[in-house]
Amino acid sequence: MKLKACLIFNPVAGQGDPDVDLETILTILSGCADEANPVEGIEIEVVVTTADCEPGELAKAAIERGAESIIASGGDGTLSAVAAALIGSSIPLGIISRGTANAFANALDLPTSIPEACESILAGGTKVVDMARCNGLPMVLLAGIGFEAETVNLADRESKNRLGMMAYVLAGLSQLRNLEQFEAKIETDDKIITVLASAITIANAAPATSILAQGGAEVVFDDGLLDLTIVTSKTALGAIATSYDLLSSTLRGEASQREDVGFVRSKKFTVTTTPPQKVVLDGEVIGTTPLEVECIPNGLTVFAPKIEEVQPTEKLEGLPNLTIEDKG
Numbered sequence: 001m002k003l004k005a006c007l008i009f010n011p012v013a014g015q016g017d018p019d020v021d022l023e024t025i026l027t028i029l030s031g032c033a034d035e036a037n038p039v040e041g042i043e044i045e046v047v048v049t050t051a052d053c054e055p056g057e058l059a060k061a062a063i064e065r066g067a068e069s070i071i072a073s074g075g076d077g078t079l080s081a082v083a084a085a086l087i088g089s090s091i092p093l094g095i096i097s098r099g100t101a102n103a104f105a106n107a108l109d110l111p112t113s114i115p116e117a118c119e120s121i122l123a124g125g126t127k128v129v130d131m132a133r134c135n136g137l138p139m140v141l142l143a144g145i146g147f148e149a150e151t152v153n154l155a156d157r158e159s160k161n162r163l164g165m166m167a168y169v170l171a172g173l174s175q176l177r178n179l180e181q182f183e184a185k186i187e188t189d190d191k192i193i194t195v196l197a198s199a200i201t202i203a204n205a206a207p208a209t210s211i212l213a214q215g216g217a218e219v220v221f222d223d224g225l226l227d228l229t230i231v232t233s234k235t236a237l238g239a240i241a242t243s244y245d246l247l248s249s250t251l252r253g254e255a256s257q258r259e260d261v262g263f264v265r266s267k268k269f270t271v272t273t274t275p276p277q278k279v280v281l282d283g284e285v286i287g288t289t290p291l292e293v294e295c296i297p298n299g300l301t302v303f304a305p306k307i308e309e310v311q312p313t314e315k316l317e318g319l320p321n322l323t324i325e326d327k328g
């Protein structure tokens with residue numbers, strides 16, 4: 001057995017059967033999933049979360065007990081809390097998503113199925129990604145002002161259980177009726193921008209489905225910078241057209257060309273608004289503007305699948321008596 005890890009497991013996350021999920025995880029991580037070809041497994045201590053525990057505190061306590069790595073399994077709430085506790089440490093974090101949106105794994109290009117996530121942890125490859133701090137709180141993915149904050153507020157636990165991802169879509173559609181613009185002053189590393197906005201999103205990392213973060217087509221999670229997207233749509237119809245454009249341009253890997261979308265990168269942003277707007281941080285409403293967000297470059301180490309090397313399509317050098325004639 002190698003590497004002593006602590007698995008922090010949320011039994012109520014997502015819509016799957018937690019007993020089956022836990023057994024699958026432990027079987028794969030023990031190295032015995034393939035009976036014919038067992039591999040060296042990981043020694044694991046399992047800590048099950050409770051309704052009133054703080055998963056980050058569980059992670060810190062496990063490290064004090066000697067855990068060499070932490071594995072978190074649950075929804076984005078559990079994963080973000082554990083990641084936040086590991087910012088600035090070199091303790092690698094394994095991410096096994098079992099939530100509704102699985103934004104955390106999607107944003108960092110990590111596997112979202114339980115078997116694939118476990119296999120990449122077992123293989124031991126890691127990568128280093130940026131983290132951020134928003135109004136003094138740890139931020140893994142993004143902070144939203146305006147439209148997105150209202151949407152998250154409306155997608156409650158009960159509707160997420162019933163509807164899964166649709167809860168966010170329906171909450172977003174119903175929120176369009178109340179779309180309101182606000183005055184925003186945005187300070188970057190080198191400029192001050194004032195604008196009339198309906199949504200502002202500051203992302204460290206974001207899945208393609210977080211369309212309000214996608215003005216610049218790609219949120220790069222290891223460039224030491226944050227990506228800010230401004231949406232200024234005035235009407236519900238305009239917001240639908242903008243959302244559709246952001247989704248389709250992201251899927252094409254292109255930046256939005258719409259006049260009601262703007263984007264800018266910076267290591268740090270300060271945003272003030274009139275009137276004050278709700279702020280959602282990694283899926284939770286944390287209060288209202290103003291807000292200050294700063295990137296923490298290389299803030300977290302995560303287990304990640306090894307990038308497959310591209311095989312060269314041609315190699316002739318070194319062959320004996322080699323001549324190569326250009327046919328012109």
Ligand SMILES: Nc1ncnc2c1ncn2[C@@H]1O[C@H](COP(=O)(O)OP(=O)(O)OP(=O)(O)O)[C@@H](O)[C@H]1O
Pocket residue numbers: 010011012013014048049050051052053074075076077078079098099100101102160283
């Ligand atoms: N044993 C438990 N019993 C009841 N609630 C729990 C327990 N463990 C954790 N929780 C609650 O689970 C919530 C965190 O859930 P998490 O975000 O991981 O999953 P999720 O809500 O399904 O994910 P998503 O946000 O992607 O939908 C916290 O509110 C926490 O209080």
